[in-house]
Amino acid sequence: MRGAAALLALLAAPLAFGDDPPPTPEELVKIRAANAECLSCHSEAGLKKPPKEGMDLKKLRSHLVHLDTFTASDHGQMACTKCHGDGYAEHPHAADAKDEIAECQDCHARKAMRIERQFDKSVHAENLSDTFTCKTCHNAHTMALASKLRDPHKIVAQDNKICLDCHDSDLAFAKMAPDNKKRPPIDEIHDWLPNTRLHWKAVRCVECHTPTEDKLSLSHEIQNKDKAEKKCATCHSANSSLNARLYRHLQAEEQNKYGFLNSVMLSSAYVVGATRNPTLDKALIALFIATVLGVIGHGIVRIITTRLRRSKNHD
Amino acid sequence: MTKRVFMLPLWIRLWHWSNALAIIVLSITGISLHFSDPGLPLVEFSLAARIHNIAGVCLAVLYAGFVIGNIVSGNWWQYVPKSPGVIQRCLRQMQFYGSGIFKGEAEPFPPTPEVNFNALQAVTYWSIMYLVMPVVILSGLVFLYPQFAPATLFGLDGLLPVALVHYLGAAVILLFMVSHIYLGTMGPKVSSLFKMMFTGWYEH
Numbered sequence: 001m002r003g004a005a006a007l008l009a010l011l012a013a014p015l016a017f018g019d020d021p022p023p024t025p026e027e028l029v030k031i032r033a034a035n036a037e038c039l040s041c042h043s044e045a046g047l048k049k050p051p052k053e054g055m056d057l058k059k060l061r062s063h064l065v066h067l068d069t070f071t072a073s074d075h076g077q078m079a080c081t082k083c084h085g086d087g088y089a090e091h092p093h094a095a096d097a098k099d100e101i102a103e104c105q106d107c108h109a110r111k112a113m114r115i116e117r118q119f120d121k122s123v124h125a126e127n128l129s130d131t132f133t134c135k136t137c138h139n140a141h142t143m144a145l146a147s148k149l150r151d152p153h154k155i156v157a158q159d160n161k162i163c164l165d166c167h168d169s170d171l172a173f174a175k176m177a178p179d180n181k182k183r184p185p186i187d188e189i190h191d192w193l194p195n196t197r198l199h200w201k202a203v204r205c206v207e208c209h210t211p212t213e214d215k216l217s218l219s220h221e222i223q224n225k226d227k228a229e230k231k232c233a234t235c236h237s238a239n240s241s242l243n244a245r246l247y248r249h250l251q252a253e254e255q256n257k258y259g260f261l262n263s264v265m266l267s268s269a270y271v272v273g274a275t276r277n278p279t280l281d282k283a284l285i286a287l288f289i290a291t292v293l294g295v296i297g298h299g300i301v302r303i304i305t306t307r308l309r310r311s312k313n314h315d
Numbered sequence: 316m317t318k319r320v321f322m323l324p325l326w327i328r329l330w331h332w333s334n335a336l337a338i339i340v341l342s343i344t345g346i347s348l349h350f351s352d353p354g355l356p357l358v359e360f361s362l363a364a365r366i367h368n369i370a371g372v373c374l375a376v377l378y379a380g381f382v383i384g385n386i387v388s389g390n391w392w393q394y395v396p397k398s399p400g401v402i403q404r405c406l407r408q409m410q411f412y413g414s415g416i417f418k419g420e421a422e423p424f425p426p427t428p429e430v431n432f433n434a435l436q437a438v439t440y441w442s443i444m445y446l447v448m449p450v451v452i453l454s455g456l457v458f459l460y461p462q463f464a465p466a467t468l469f470g471l472d473g474l475l476p477v478a479l480v481h482y483l484g485a486a487v488i489l490l491f492m493v494s495h496i497y498l499g500t501m502g503p504k505v506s507s508l509f510k511m512m513f514t515g516w517y518e519h
Binding site: 192193194195198231232233234236237238257258263266267268269270272273274275276280281284287288291292295298299301302305306309 | 348349350351352353356359360361364365368412416417418419461470471472474475477478482483486489490493494497500
């Protein structure tokens with residue numbers, strides 16, 4: 001188990017920075033200084049008090065980056081110009097600068113290959129293969145890996161927002177969807193799921209809408225209702241699949257706290273059927289069996305003694 | 316010749332059997348949820364969850380009816396063990412269940428319209444109905460509306476203590492139910508007390 005975790009860490013480490021090593025502290029100081037220049041315009045402060053005159057503020061408004069969110073994100077230690085190429089080095093930016101923005105796979109080549117195979121089978125590829133890219137879901141300025149966020153509530157909030165931004169908004173859905181496709185009402189199609197909205201606060205859409213085959217990360221094969229998980233007991237049982245999903249990054253911390261199975265989940269959610277205490281369960285089952293046997297035993301003794309008395313009375 | 320005495324008004328009998336039905340449904344679905352296993356489902360999880368929720372609300376409503384009915388009719392007084400000598404009478408009752416009944420002794424404190432319950436019954440029924448049931452119902456309602464549960468407690472989800480209390484309380488009620496059904500055979504005839512629970516008349 002530990003060996004597998006180490007292998008996973010080894011494999012995940014280079015992926016965390018694309019295929020490049022992380023910057024040294026000196027490099028990071030330079031990166032932060034260069035990024036500060038970009039953010040002198042591309043931030044709320046820059047928008048309020050533009051450092052230059054004659055800027056297109058309307059356009060700028062839709063290109064703002066929040067420094068703290070960016071710093072906490074997976075790309076937070078990278079220079080803006082790493083993706084936004086030379087055309088953005090000066091202001092005004094070069095006319096064709098936009099065409100030079102790096103693609104995800106430029107850095108994440110191996111990951112992209114793995115993900116592409118999964119994505120090709122997804123419902124998104126099926127319906128929107130031309131328009132659907134990594135960026136449709138993954139905002140490079142804000143996204144953080146689940147292993148980095150750690151807190152299941154934060155992971156759920158980040159990941160479900162991505163799905164719900166389109167699937168819970170007619171406007172956003174219509175922008176992406178084929179012309180004749182109407183957005184299925186998200187609550188209605190999930191009304192078989194008890195405590196629907198509560199589930200969405202506690203687990204991710206992808207918990208049910210992806211297959212479990214990928215060992216490195218969650219699969220990008222987003223599945224529609226025909227293939228998605230519908231059996232409650234897949235998560236709600238002692239051998240809960242949430243261990244391999246939402247809680248995979250916390251598995252090392254699982255200590256069967258207070259004797260509970262899946263106690264790693266208990267830190268953020270009580271999952272009926274999964275977070276149970278086998279000792280308590282056994283004690284109560286034993287008590288139940290003892291009561292039933294006691295009652296049966298008492299009944300048998302009653303029947304025997306009654307018969308004995310009757311036959312005695314006959315004599 | 317058998318004597319007949321009217322013991323239980325209709326509302327108590329109706330409450331008793333609806334309550335019994337609700338508890339049986341809640342036990343079966345509750346066990347299905349707590350011991351959920353994809354390999355051997357008793358009742359499928361989402362179905363069990365829905366039935367458990369509905370039956371739980373029914374039980375809460377029935378409980379409210381029980382409390383109000385008891386206050387209005389004065390029946391609550393039946394559940395109060397009357398001193399002096401409660402402990403002695405409980406011990407006497409236990410002695411009857413433990414040995415007397417095997418020797419063919421008569422029930423030491425048979426029910427009368429004035430005093431329905433023997434001391435042991437009164438103590439047990441009072442504890443179940445006024446201690447355990449409210450705890451199980453209230454914790455169940457928190458389960459139904461988890462936003463009222465504390466967010467966290469000792470670094471664990473705040474629903475944990477609610478769930479534990481609900482589970483333990485339900486187990487006590489289930490154990491009570493098993494004994495209660497069996498003790499129902501302890502009347503003058505095996506069927507006497509069951510008959511009384513349906514007709515309201517005690518035959519002895």
